[in-house]
Amino acid sequence: MTETNETKIGPRYGRAVIIGASIAGSATAAAIAPYFDKITIIDRDRLPEEPGRRTGAPHSYQFHSLTAAGLENLEALFPGLTKDLTERGAPHVDPSQVLRYRSKRGWFPRQQSGMRQLRATRQLLEWYLRSKLRELENVEVVQKTTATGLIIENGHAVGVLTEGESSGEIRGDFVVDASGRPSLTPHWLEAAGYPRPKETVVDAHWGYTTMYLKVPEDWDPGYSSMLIAPRIDGDGPAATRGGCVVKHEDNLVVMTAQGCAGDYPPRDIEGFKDFLGSFESSEFLDIVEKFEVVGPIQSWTNTAGRLRDYVNLPTRPENLVVLGDAAAALNPVYGQGMSSAAIGARKLGTALRSYQDDGATTLDGLAENFQKDLDSIIQLCWNFSTNADYSIPGVEIDGVVQEGTKSEAAEYTDRVLALATEEPEVSLKFQETGNLVRGGEWLSDPELRQRIQEDWDRLGALGKG
Incomplete structure (x- = not known):
């Protein structure tokens, strides 16, 4: 080194x-x-x-993500990391372009950005x-x-x-x-x-279950990762269930089922499939049914x-x-x-x-x-x-169950999230914040606040299931 x-x-x-x-x-x-x-x-x-x-x-068996800022800092500490792991098959991608992401308020637009992620397994x-x-x-x-x-x-x-x-x-x-x-x-x-x-x-009682699958070298569903988040609002499985699939090195994809509010995905294969097929999208289940499972199925609930x-x-x-x-x-x-x-x-x-x-x-x-x-x-x-977990029913703070009523700040952020499904610029700022290359100050921009207030009711209804 x-x-x-x-x-x-x-x-x-x-x-x-x-x-x-x-x-x-x-x-x-x-x-x-x-x-x-x-x-x-x-x-x-x-x-x-x-x-x-x-x-x-x-926890290393579960799905992990190295953000754009995380990669930048590790590359500075370990020069050549990106090159070496890319040569071992880890995808080096623009996350805003290759990720299909459905937030709790709807699908984010996909676009090019200056960010890069390295999709190596933990x-x-x-x-x-x-x-x-x-x-x-x-x-x-x-x-x-x-x-x-x-x-x-x-x-x-x-x-x-x-x-x-x-x-x-x-x-x-x-x-x-x-x-x-x-x-x-x-x-x-x-x-x-x-x-x-x-x-x-802060414990919103998240849990997730992960398996790995082997896909053909030419597997290309039009994305290299897909994430569907629980809707939180509303009833039915989609309120508390979601999942993600991410392509890693060696033609492996990691498939993770996620649940919050104590709706933990099961560890047995049939229960895992039932969970993946119970909310809004059949794509996760289609992948599990189509490709070879490699290794065991593992669950994790220590998420507080x-x-x-x-x-x-x-x-x-x-x-x-x-x-x-x-x-x-x-x-x-x-x-x-x-x-x-x-x-x-x-x-x-x-x-x-x-x-x-x-x-x-x-x-x-x-x-x-x-x-x-x-x-x-x-x-x-x-x-x-x-801030995301505070909105989940039954969330505990220091062991005390909260009433579950959303704060004004949470209601505001939800509406910005809704706006992000319509406007690529807002979507990109959310993703940059998640990737730690941008702080959260932009959420308090006066012009954005005024715009959200003027469209409060429509944005409040957007994307709710």
């Missing part, structure tokens, strides 16, 4: 310890490697030598990142080892306690928690006398969004940062988890470069400043997913 233009070798800061070797941990290692003498990544799994499933990443992508890390002499991966606690001395994180093949202590000068949803950092902070971060949990507020901790140890799902476990249905982790990792690299350029001999203050900087991308992704 070659050095990127955004890295500069200078005085280094000793040893960094990263908990987790998945997307967030691997991206972090690449981002911070130029600034440390040694990087030690700890993972509880025996990591596969080839793309494949592993115990510590049970298993291939994760394996590729780890394989490129092996080219870095100062990066090591310690496998079959679980982090069980933080070592904090004189107000600084100086390592982790471990169990497994490398049992005892792994000490360092900087600790990164990239361990994902199961992160124990809140417990470790509390045990060390620090406050726990405040947690917010969990936000841990590391920004507003009144006190914290120095030299400890938390990113990826460990900081904000986003509802995976919205496909921004891998991308936000990559963006966060690159932000950490930028922060370290700034310290290095300033000639700082310690990293005091970096963790607090980084968590504040990271919060910008976290809030964008969090708002994108939770």
Whole structure:
């Protein structure tokens, strides 16, 4: 792996310890490697030598999406990623052009855009990142080892306690928690006398079931991916059911059935087919009936969004940062988890470069400043997913079921979504926001607001089943 233009070798800061070797941990290692003498990544799994499933990443079998911004940031950290994975068959596409997308308010127009996505499976992508890390002499991966606690001395994180093949202590000068949803950092902070971060949990009871199918090399239905979202409003299966199909490498397509409000897709083949055939489109079922199923059918229901507020901790140890799902476990249905982790990792690299350029001999203050900087991308992704989930009947916030009445903000956003089915410019802005290349400020544009207000009733009825 070659050095990127955004890295500069200078005085280094000793040893960094990263908990987790998945997307967030691997991206972090690449981002911070130029600034440390040694990087030690700890993972509880025996990591596969080839793309494949592993115990510590049970969700990796499900459908994943790498947004345009996620690809841009991973490419900066792993130069050549797009070329290498495209050569392995991963489609490199304009998502606005190749995606057939039916939002809850209707079909979006398809059009060309400046965005690009790489449609590699999560298993291939994760394996590729780890394989490129092996080219870095100062990066090591310690496998079959679980982090069980933080070592904090004189107000600084100086390592982790471990169990497994490398049992005892792994000490360092900087600790990164990239361990994902199961992160124990809140417990470790509390045990060390620090406050726990405040947690917010939003659960709209989504679940999904995935299978893979082998298609002929010349398979071309006129799109490379199709997504039909639940309508949310109204009655019948279409209100809570949807699905997606996406073409990946090796002529594989991933077929995922989605359900919200506790309407979980079944795992058995006949139940899976019945679910796919129960809402508005026969295309999903036609694909399943026509092509060979490869591998098992797997379900996933651990979809609650969990936000841990590391920004507003009144006190914290120095030299400890938390990113990826460990900081904000986003509802995976919205496909921004891998991308936000990559963006966060690159932000950490930028922060370290700034310290290095300033000639700082310690990293005091970096963790607090980084968590504040990271919060910008976290809030964008969090708002994108939770604003949609708030409208789903039975949604729970911190364990309390909400009444289900839509806020004025949600009613407004629904009408903008309806307008997007008619106007390509509005549709593109929605897709750019979903791909993290545009913020959400455009939704508050005064001219757009006036237009929505003037057409409130018609747009409110548009696309409702």
